[in-house]
Amino acid sequence: MNVFDNGIALESAGDRRLRGRTVPEWANMVGPFGGITAATMVRAIELQPDVLGLPVAVTVNYLAPIVDGAFDVDARVVRTNRSNQHWTVELAQDGDVKATATAVFGVRRDSWSDTEPAPPPAPAPEDVPLRPGFLDVTWLQNYDVRFVDGAAPVPGDGESESSTTTLWVRGNPPWPLDFASLTAVCDIFYPRVFLRRGGFVPAGTISFTVYFHADEAQLAEQGDDYLLGTARAQRFSAGHFDQSAQIWGRAGTLLATTHQMVYFKG
Amino acid sequence: MNVFDNGIALESAGDRRLRGRTVPEWANMVGPFGGITAATMVRAIELQPDVLGLPVAVTVNYLAPIVDGAFDVDARVVRTNRSNQHWTVELAQDGDVKATATAVFGVRRDSWSDTEPAPPPAPAPEDVPLRPGFLDVTWLQNYDVRFVDGAAPVPGDGESESSTTTLWVRGNPPWPLDFASLTAVCDIFYPRVFLRRGGFVPAGTISFTVYFHADEAQLAEQGDDYLLGTARAQRFSAGHFDQSAQIWGRAGTLLATTHQMVYFKG
Numbered sequence: 233m234n235v236f237d238n239g240i241a242l243e244s245a246g247d248r249r250l251r252g253r254t255v256p257e258w259a260n261m262v263g264p265f266g267g268i269t270a271a272t273m274v275r276a277i278e279l280q281p282d283v284l285g286l287p288v289a290v291t292v293n294y295l296a297p298i299v300d301g302a303f304d305v306d307a308r309v310v311r312t313n314r315s316n317q318h319w320t321v322e323l324a325q326d327g328d329v330k331a332t333a334t335a336v337f338g339v340r341r342d343s344w345s346d347t348e349p350a351p352p353p354a355p356a357p358e359d360v361p362l363r364p365g366f367l368d369v370t371w372l373q374n375y376d377v378r379f380v381d382g383a384a385p386v387p388g389d390g391e392s393e394s395s396t397t398t399l400w401v402r403g404n405p406p407w408p409l410d411f412a413s414l415t416a417v418c419d420i421f422y423p424r425v426f427l428r429r430g431g432f433v434p435a436g437t438i439s440f441t442v443y444f445h446a447d448e449a450q451l452a453e454q455g456d457d458y459l460l461g462t463a464r465a466q467r468f469s470a471g472h473f474d475q476s477a478q479i480w481g482r483a484g485t486l487l488a489t490t491h492q493m494v495y496f497k498g
Numbered sequence: 499m500n501v502f503d504n505g506i507a508l509e510s511a512g513d514r515r516l517r518g519r520t521v522p523e524w525a526n527m528v529g530p531f532g533g534i535t536a537a538t539m540v541r542a543i544e545l546q547p548d549v550l551g552l553p554v555a556v557t558v559n560y561l562a563p564i565v566d567g568a569f570d571v572d573a574r575v576v577r578t579n580r581s582n583q584h585w586t587v588e589l590a591q592d593g594d595v596k597a598t599a600t601a602v603f604g605v606r607r608d609s610w611s612d613t614e615p616a617p618p619p620a621p622a623p624e625d626v627p628l629r630p631g632f633l634d635v636t637w638l639q640n641y642d643v644r645f646v647d648g649a650a651p652v653p654g655d656g657e658s659e660s661s662t663t664t665l666w667v668r669g670n671p672p673w674p675l676d677f678a679s680l681t682a683v684c685d686i687f688y689p690r691v692f693l694r695r696g697g698f699v700p701a702g703t704i705s706f707t708v709y710f711h712a713d714e715a716q717l718a719e720q721g722d723d724y725l726l727g728t729a730r731a732q733r734f735s736a737g738h739f740d741q742s743a744q745i746w747g748r749a750g751t752l753l754a755t756t757h758q759m760v761y762f763k764g
Contacts, residue, residue, distance in 0.1 A: 288738055289705040289759040293600050295577040308593050310563040310588075312697050315737075316704065316761070318561045320586070320598060322576075329576050332586060334559050334598055335703050337757070340736035344695065344764055347733045383732045395614055401578055429610065432695045438582065438602050438664050439555040441707050443732040443759045445742045466744065467711040467752045470553055470606035471581075472707045474755050476742065478732065486733045491601070492500040493555040493709045495582070498610055 235374050236416070239264075240272040241278060242305060250276050250305045254298060258371045263297040264346070264438050267372035267419030271412040273321045273333040276305040279410065283337060284317040287411045287446065290335040291404065291441045298330045306322045315339045340447050351480040354380040357400035357458040360459040376404040376459075384422050385430045395424040395465040395475070406456030409487075411444060414451065417459060417479055418442045418490035423497045424465035433498035438472075446487040454481045471495060501640050502682070505530075506538040508545060508571060510697040512519035516542050520564060522759040524637045529563040532703050533685030537678040539587045539599040543570040544677065550583040551605040552714065553677045557707045563590060581605045602610045606713050608691045613711075617746040620646040623666035623724040641686065644724075646652040649668065650675040650688050661690040661741070674721030675753075677710060683710045683725060683745055684756035690731035690741045691762045699764035704738075712753040720747045737761060 233240070239258045246327035258268045270292040277283055303325045316338035323331040354360075360378035382397030383429045401420050407413065423435040465478035472495055479488045499507070505524045511517035524534045536558040543549055569591045576584045582604035589597040626644035648663030652681070667686050673679065689701035727745035739760055745754045 289559075291600060291705065291707065293555075293584055293602060296579065310598055313562065315746075318559055327649070331583065332600055334600055334705070338704075338738070338761070340738075343735070343736040343737040343762065344691075345733075346694065347735075348730065349732055379669055405510050407597065425610075426703060428612065438604075439557065439600070439707075439709075441557065441705075441757065443705075443738075445735050445738075445740070446734055464611075464614065466615055466755050469609070469611040469613075471609040472604070472606075472709075472711055474711070476755075476757075479582060489732050489742075489757075490708070491707065491742075491755075494713065495604070 236403060236407045238285055239268045240275045242272065242276060243334060245304060246278060248307055250279060251302060252305060254300050255301045256370065257374060260369050260371055263299065266294060266440060267333055267416035268371065269298065269323065270419060270440055271416040273305060273323060274415045276307045276321055277319050277335055277337065277411045278363065280307055282309065284312055285337045285339040287444045288316065288336045290333060290381065290415065291439060292331055292333040293439050294331055294437055296330050300327060301325065315340040321386050324417050347486045351460055351484050352398045352462040354398060354400065354460055374404055375401050377401050382427050385426060389430050389432045392427050395428050396462065397421055397427060398462040400458040400460055402456060403459045408456050409451045409454040414479065414488055415442050417461065420461060421463035421475065422478055423471060423494055423496065424463065425468060425498065427436065429498060433496055435494055435496040437492045437494050440492040442488055442490045444488055445471055446485065450485055450487065457482050471497065501723050502673045506541045507588055507676055508538065508542055511570060514546060514573055516545060517568060518571060519568045520566050522636065523640060526635050526637055532560060532706060533682035534637065535564065535589065535597055536685060536706055537682040539589060540569060540681045541678045542573045542587055543585050543601055543603065543692065547574055548575065549603060550578055551603045553710045554582065554602045554604040555709050556599060556601040556681065556709045557705060558597055559705050560703055563586060564596045567591065603755055615744065617726055617750050618664045618728040620664060620666065620726055626666060640670055641667050641720055641721065642743050643667050651692060655696050657696045658693050661694050662728065663693060664728040666724040666726055668722060668724045674715045674722050675720040680745065680754055681708050683727065684743065684754055686727060687741065687743055688731035689760050689762065690729065691734060691739060691764065695764060699762055701760055701762040703758050703760050706758040708754055708756045710754055712751065716751055717752065721746050735760045737763065
């Protein structure tokens with residue numbers, strides 16, 4: 233089992249309840265990487281026997297740090313329509329809710345299609361040097377991140393006028409793309425306030441949304457290749473900021489768009 | 499009571515339950531305008547006696563059409579932290595859940611602040627002619643909408659290469675801005691697929707997120723003046739598309755950023 237699938241592994245704990253546990257490989261500064269928590273909640277729905285279709289939209293709210301050890305994930309179908317299904321999910325430790333999610337799964341149908349923005353300009357990932365981030369967090373070692381623009385600041389970099397980061401990313405070592413691992417990659421971008429301020433400030437995502445544009449075939453096409461991501465913030469105010477991002481396949485398929493609201497001090 | 503506050507009016511129905519009802523003024527093609535439903539769910543939290551702080555992020559999922567008549571709104575505190583509070587909300591009719599929401603409320607603190615994007619260029623609203631939209635829906639009559647760019651298509655307009663709409667909007671007649679009415683305005687943009695395809699296709703929002711950047715003083719500054727909104731889509735595929743928007747005050751304050759995933763046929 234690859235490091236990603238091991239990180240989101242769940243076993244049945246009766247009825248709809250699933251049981252997971254933190255693993256040291258995905259540790260963040262406090263608790264696990266938020267992307268792995270979100271991916272675990274998506275996987276918890278995918279594992280339900282009556283799931284309809286594929287992920288379309290998911291929002292995860294982070295309520296409190298997950299402590300090392302076991303957790304329960306309860307997924308509840310709120311409504312099943314003809315072509316979509318609405319879920320709520322809670323992740324708890326000893327009955328204490330640490331994260332909630334809502335998700336819409338749905339059947340994908342043929343339709344008119346178009347992608348409006350272009351992928352950000354970027355050299356091939358093989359031509360972009362690896363540059364270790366300044367964040368010495370364990371989970372980042374599971375990703376091969378190559379910054380095209382807006383690298384994580386290191387001492388001496390100073391403030392930046394732009395919050396934009398563009399990067400190539402894949403697993404280290406690589407693992408194949410699926411909806412759960414795409415969910416996690418949507419949270420690969422370090423907090424935009426670090427880039428603007430030129431260094432670390434306390435920050436944490438409070439609400440995280442992913443819109444899934446790709447179908448299973450488009451995910452399979454990516455294999456375990458690099459994905460191209462670009463993220464930026466819009467407004468920083470009163471201890472919060474938003475950041476929005478796109479995740480592209482190497483051949484220019486927009487796989488997901490994602491948004492989050494982040495708490496910060498500073 | 500102004501038409502907006504009347505549209506989201508709630509009365510206590512015991513414990514945390516609140517009771518509302520649809521009003522004819524906010525009717526959409528099927529059920530009420532999605533923005534008024536989202537605003538009602540925000541208001542349901544604001545009315546709780548133990549609410550902490552102000553709205554920071556809210557996500558509303560639309561499960562099924564709300565039929566004309568009464569509905570119940572149940573708001574549940576999932577967790578209260580030192581400076582924020584996490585809520586889940588369900589809106590139901592006869593026990594049948596029609597919409598769910600998660601929300602983060604929080605205390606705003608002084609912090610470093612910046613707004614990165616500029617507002618879209620636009621002449622003053624008084625210099626932009628009123629142009630009735632092609633959508634003959636009742637609720638739109640509650641807004642004075644002046645399209646700067648990307649007006650709702652009318653027969654003969656044909657397809658557009660851009661999904662961007664920029665508009666001025668205020669109540670008709672005007673009402674003051676608060677968090678609930680800002681929530682509703684975030685859903686003012688007609689489905690982007692109409693603009694791209696040059697006409698109506700069946701479409702409906704399935705998940706709707708608002709990030710609140712303004713505080714109470716910044717909302718109060720707007721009074722009942724026009725707000726400037728701009729929206730665009732990123733990808734249309736397999737019967738769904740996303741759209742993202744910004745809502746600006748007339749003096750250039752970014753009040754909210756908002757995102758939604760929309761189902762469409764065509």
